[in-house]
Amino acid sequence: MLKEQVKTLLDGALKEDESLFLIDFSIATDNSIKVVLDGDNGISLKDCMRVSRAIEHNLDREETDFSLEVTSAGAASPLVMPRQFRKNIGRKLKVRTNEDSFEGNLTGTTENGIVLEWKAREPKPIGKGKVTVQKKQEIEFSEIKEAKVVLKF
Template identity: 70%
Template structure:
């Protein structure tokens, strides 16, 4: 019952902030509520506070004691939803599939797959030496085991 009430408050709060979306939500033992958000334009502290307040101010600690944590998906967290890929178009990803790992620039993200582009050194078709070729591959979401944005410092 408590989880349903929190879930309803969370969904109502997210409707007010359409650029935010839910990555993870759980209510553990001792009513420890954990909410992980992401956003089309990122998530800042104010976003976390807004969602936190929308939940906290509508629960009564006299009725039920709880702990509440609202965080953003970390920069190093694996991407989980198609919406997260869309906001990262143009960035470099490391993608692991059953066939191995690929690194490339995310050039497109649809509801079903992503498209990566990268340059590779390959032997010349004729003669000695190598040439740089542009590679491109579509990867269905169903084949992605893990994908992370490669952070540049």
Template identity: 65%
Template sequence: MLKEEVKRLLEEALEENPSLFLIQFEIKGDNQILVVIDGDNGVSVNDCIAVSRKIEHNLDREEQDFSLEVTSAGAASPLEIPRQYKKNLGRKLSVRTENQQFEATLDSATEEEIVLRWKAREPKPIGKGKVTVKKEAVLKYADIVEAKVMITF
């Protein structure tokens, strides 16, 4: 009952601001409602407040006691869904698969896979010394164990 009602209110809140999207929604024991959102243009405190109010103001505390936490996906949070990859095109990612690790620029993202590009120094095919070569990796989301945006200062 509570879960369906909260889900409906959450969907309405996200319809009111189409640049926002849901990353996680869960109700833990003691009716502790946890919502994590992200946005194509980032998420402001006001965005979190708007979603929180939409849910909180339409639930009856007399009927059911609950706590509500609406947060944004943090800068260090792993990327979870294709829409998050798409909003980070051109940024450097750290991507781990079962048996490989990449630090590369996110070149493209579809609903099924991502393309990473980077430059590497490799020995020349003939002669001494090294040459810079352009590398590319196409990874399916199912093969990605974890992907994070690399924050540089």
């Protein structure tokens, strides 16, 4: 019952700001509620507080004892939803599939996957030495085991 009640409150809070979306939602056996959010334009502390209040102020602690944590998906967290990939177009990603690993710029998304592009050094077709070539790889969402944004400092 608590899960349905929290989910309803959460959905209502997310409808107020269409740019926010849910990444993960769980309730442990000790009634600790964890909500992980992301946003098309990033997510602020204010956004997390607003969602937290929308849930907490509508639950009765006299009825059910609970703890609540509303957090954003961290910068180093893996991308798990197509909407997260769309928001990161233009950024460098490291993508691992069952078969291979790729690192390149996310240049686009399709209905079923992503498009990565990068430059690579390959042997010349004729003669000695290497030449720089532009590579492009389309990867379906179903093939992605893990995808992370490569952070630059």
